[in-house]
Amino acid sequence: MSESAAVAHIPLYQAADVVTARRAARELCEQLGFGKADQTRLATAVSELTRNVIQYANHGECVIENRSTTTQRCIWVLVQDHGAGIANLEQALTDGYSTSGGLGAGLPGTRRLVDQFHIETTPQGTCITIALVKPL
């Protein structure tokens, strides 16, 4: 329905930016007509990923985009940083593994929360894209 792709760029520098990012995600989700469960799903996923950026890489950015087409509703989120990258990606995506004494559910949990999940990590930084997709 809405042709114009709504885009939100949120720079991530401090913990409060996590709140800004997930609120933006929730709002766009609502605008696009996703249900409450989907809004919570995406807001939580964005919260996890952006918090990782603040915790491990200090700063980065979050881009939230409406990528809906005529056949499907799609909300796409990119979270990237220029930190040291994830040393062992396979482990990081395993439940219960954390390098910081956390629950180790953030990355693997986020992967389960969203419909599309893609991660690229190098020693120069990490870039994660996720998406919620609903056919119209």
Add this chain to the structure above:
Amino acid sequence: MTTIALQQVLHEQRSALLTAWITQVAALGDQHSVHEHALDALLRSLFDDILGILERQPTANPSLEHEESLALALRQLVGEQARHGSSASTCVNVVLTLKHLMSAQVVTATDVTLEDMLWLEQVFEQLTLLTVTAFLAIRERQITQQSLSLLELSTPVLRLWHRILLLPLVGVIDTVRARQITESLLEAIARYEARVTILDLTGVPVLDTSVAQHLMKTIDAARLLGTRVVMTGISPEGAQTLTKLGIRFADVISRATLRAGIAEALLLVGQQISPLEGKR
């Protein structure tokens, strides 16, 4: 070579400029603005300081940061303005008003050079910068104070019944707040020898792994003091999200609503809410 003309103009028009400035500044603000006499005194002292700087030999890059008396007067003025709810633009306008008044005088004088004008321009640029910085610093401090008082307000531990505590959580739970919540809860548990603590999460916007971990730690600590924890207010979406994330609140009693949670808590201490008729 240069500033003599500028100095002369400013010197001759000194009292006229000051009067005009005070009048115009008074017109800027509304009736709620700073008390007249206090404002007048501030403007006078600021005016003297500004003239003092303008009468100096021009330098390429006037830095006003080390002008203690000027900075103090400006900070006071901005502080007064900010306290009375003036906007940043009003504060800047106070300074710009004086600049306009001075430029108007200087332009009409015959022997004023371009260098004079440039100097006036530079000094007022710096003054404007200083005003904005002062205003932002005050705002920043207000925000910090407000968030601190919010922090204090936002973690009340309520004594719901004999040996039952209620902790309604509202808003974002970060590390600082989590620590505060844990502290005030543990203290209350010890003081009231609470057997049951109800943790209401209705007002928590997002339950992610970080929040969950903070909660788990709080719950574990509370348990060590001998209280049972009843969690309430997790929304259906929240529950779904938590399980998808793979977070388990094992051995924690959880109820969908605060009402059900209170009933459960009362049950745990052997009480119940019943209608009055039954007892009569």
